[in-house]
Amino acid sequence: MCEAAEKDLYAVLGASSSDSVQQLKHRYQQLALQYHPDRLGGEASSEVESAVKKFLEIDAAWRILGDQNTRRQYDLQRRAQELKQDWPVDSTVYLEDMTWDQDECVYTYSCRCGGGFTVSEEEVEEETQRRQQADEEEETEDEEHRGVVVCCDTCSLSVYVTWSLQNKSQLLKCQQ
Structure with missing residues (x-):
C-alpha cells in the first residue's frame, strides 16, 4: 500500500473520501468498463497499452478503497501525510x-x-x-x-x- 499512498486513490476513481462504498463501487465499475482491455480490441497498441495501465491503476485503487479495513488504513496514511505538510x-x-x-x-x-x-x-x-x-x-x-x-x-x-x-x-x- 506504500506505492498507492503516493497517488490519490480517490482521484483515480474520480471520487472523494466522503463517498460511500456503493458510490466508489459505481465509479469503479464505470471506469473498469471504459478502460477494460477487452473493449479496446482493434485499436492501436499504444492506446491499448495506455488503457491497460489506467485499468490496472483503477483496479488497484478499488482493491484498497473497496475494503473497509484497507480503506481505513489508507485514509489514516493520507491524514498522516497531510499532517507532515507545513x-x-x-x-x-x-x-x-x-x-x-x-x-x-x-x-x-x-x-x-x-x-x-x-x-x-x-x-x-x-x-x-x-x-x-x-x-x-x-x-x-x-x-x-x-x-x-x-x-x-x-x-x-x-x-x-x-x-x-x-x-x-x-x-x-x-x-x-
Whole structure:
C-alpha cells in the first residue's frame, strides 16, 4: 500500500473520501468498463497499452478503497501525510499538561471547538526512539524536547505536542 499512498486513490476513481462504498463501487465499475482491455480490441497498441495501465491503476485503487479495513488504513496514511505538510500550528501543548486516559493509554487535550487532540503512548515512544536514533547518528544531543503535530478530531486546528526526554520515565504509564 506504500506505492498507492503516493497517488490519490480517490482521484483515480474520480471520487472523494466522503463517498460511500456503493458510490466508489459505481465509479469503479464505470471506469473498469471504459478502460477494460477487452473493449479496446482493434485499436492501436499504444492506446491499448495506455488503457491497460489506467485499468490496472483503477483496479488497484478499488482493491484498497473497496475494503473497509484497507480503506481505513489508507485514509489514516493520507491524514498522516497531510499532517507532515507545513500547515500552521495553532499552539504548542506540553505532554505534561495533557490528561492521561488509563483505559485507552492515550493523552488527551481539549480543543476550543469542543473536540480534542489525542496522542497515544505508542506515538510518544516511537517519536522519542526515532529522535534518539537521529541524535545518535548525528552524534548530537542538543535537542532535549520531542514532539508531534496532532489535529483536532473535530475541527481543522492542529497543535504541536512536545515533551522533554528528562521526563521520559513519567511517560511510560501504560506499561507499568
